[in-house]
Amino acid sequence: MLMKKDDILRITQDEAKEIKKKRLPSKAALKIRIEVSGRPGECYLDLPSAVLHQTVTESEAESLVTAAFNSSESKPIANGNPVLNSEIEGAAELLRKAERPLIVFDKGVAHARAENELRKLVETTGIPFLPTPMGKGLLPDTHELAASAARSLAIWGETELRKPHLGLVGDAKKLLELINKEIKDDPFSAVAEPDRLIVAVEGDSGFGFSAMEVETLVSYQLPVVVIVFNNGGVYGSDRRSPEEITGPFKGDPAPTSFVPGAAYHILIEAFGGKGYLVETPDELKSALAESCSARKPTVINVTIDPYAGAASGRLQHKS
Template sequence: MIGAELIAETLRQLGVEHVFGIVGIPVVEIADACIEKGIRFIPFRNEQQASLAASIYGYLTNKPGVLLTVGGPGIVNALAGVYNANSNKWPLMVMAGSTKICLQGKGGFQELDQVSLMKPWAKSSFRAVLSSQIPQFLERAYWTSIADVPGTTYIDLPDDLIKQECYEDIRVMKFDFSLLSTITPELTRIKRTSELLKDARFPLLIIGKGAANASETLRQFVGTHQIAFLPTPMGKGIIPDASDRNVSSARSLVLKHADVVLVAGARLNWILHFGEPPKFNKDVKIVQIDTDAGELARNVSTLELGILGDVGRTMSSVSDQLNGHQFPALPKIVVELIEKREQALRQQEEIVNDDLMPSHTQALAAIRKHIPADANIVAEGARTMDLSRQSLYLCEPRQRLDAGTNGTMGIGLAYAVTAKLTEENKPLIVIQGDSAFGFSAMEIETLVRERLPCLIIVLNNSGIYNGVENPREYIPYTKKPLPSTALTFGVRYERISCSLGGTGYFVQKCKELDDVLKKGMEDMLSGKIVLINVLVKPHAKL
């Protein structure tokens, strides 16, 4: 066998089922060898999208995502997904082709010191120079990416090594992934946590996406102890949004009034205002559960208590210590505010004149009516992402994917590919703003080619955050330049879908929403890739 086949066989024995990437010299042979071995290779239109798709794979499957790129500009383009994986603590193994060993330092094709480039970004970064190192390095990189704190690992594969004859006997180790991530918490800290909660006037549980594997335990905890909970954007669905203990609609109020906050699978970063006043109660006692000791150390000045442990095991132990204790009913002021916010949302959703262009909120209400309750959702775009979080109700963990910890725009169709690959039998709805759609529009062709049906809904307000109120006052109708946030008014994005092998619909008025959404759902469920381009009010805030 040649080096490419050795790489593919090692990946197969490691249990790799999917490889994301884009081929070119010298990695074509690797991709083809993977296909021959029964590994599905998913070619994208650029490395940024491939890397983002690979980065979310670890979150959705609890297995490392695997990315294959060319060297030089290819690996540089892939840094977007590397950064995304690291910032979200998801496992990712990156393989890239590189200059022949004999030409190193001579200015070979796309030559770059990729091992040095990746070292600041990777948990390990190696260059194989002998064929005997290939299985060893791949195995080590694969397991290292998910061990301890998940992140990126990198393997550099020289051109001549990929193509040379190899005679290695491959035997890689297989073992239970859970052994790498399950940490049993200290009993003294569990007891202290239960004491703090019992003594609290208004305890609050904050749930982040890092608690997705502990969904069943958290549902039992909330059901047994009746504690109020607040999910982060990608933590939605770990406990169903419909729970009467969900206080998302009164977020600011509960953060100000909670005197003990238990943080499970979330970070005290910008999303949670760093756990600091004025957003949090100045006297709050925060207990954080995390498998990353570094994360707890970063918050040492904020925390009352840090627990190094698996979220599921920790919450189960805390529940045992609470011994059936139930927390008081939600304060009246919180209940009233939730009801007021829900009523305000319904008023914003109401359509008074169906001949007018819909607002974001009106369009999202129509979407909610037509999509299945268990549909997976990818949400992207500033206003679109934020408002969809309020309008669409989730009931399962990992049901909603969005820009994540670092607000990464461009994830939309990359995440869609991975979401559909990993849950083929679930309907997939992608809701994007028009600016966000522009980052990944060509990946519609990837969805079509890979036969991954989904419904893409572009809420098109002709801008980033917002367009302009009177488009005809600006270029191209006059010489007045558009503001930096504005895009061309009324772009027909659905025609892109049609040209790439999908289908498309255009909506300009409220009265068109129901019929088009119904037709779009039918088309998607019949196996098509569908794009509905909904023109929404360019300057509306809701």
């Protein structure tokens, strides 16, 4: 169904008419500027048929579009009420105190062309970021602080909707500039916490994927204690029944089995770190007390029953 022009004008926030071809790019840029500034909404630009039949050369069209793109008419309008300094200070303070901060951004940052200000905020604070689908591309997914890869794990259910502690209304570019100015001299050490003790709890299979990182722990003397639960394999020892072991290589160990009694704790000792072999609860308690007190690179090799528990997903027949 076709709509009359009067019907269209009732749902738009701005209307205009243009009859000169040379002013068309700048007029279109202005309407787009109004559309994406403040509360987004439709604009109406009326082009008489006479304009649609006018022609321009390719070079002239390129020049007109470039001029319109670079003009002030193409820049978003700073909307909303003036933001008080106290509100900017409050936003920066919330970021400083946040235990698990995350920066989520949408297309509003793109409309404001504030990707540089956004990158500065992310890299100054060290806060991970997550773009919405319409915010993709403002910062690369390969950035070291990109949390997109963790999205499927972290956002797995409906989030409880809560009122924001502080709301800032305005152009994204201007707001980010003000926040960056407020925190430019703050090292945000509370976010990184380089001296905080880290305890990594892993299975022997998981440890195998990153075992040589213990060399990095020792090189930088990082306060990391790695606890390896050693059950001799991905699912523990060979759980196959004799009937399942067939073929010309039936004497070989199961693909998911490791060398029994692997001395993972010796690996870190080769680089100058501290290693513990633990076989009883009391030994584990003692090793944890000593390593957490020393706050030095440590691997605690905890041997456990290789037949305890069940294979992941109860896939014993796959072992």
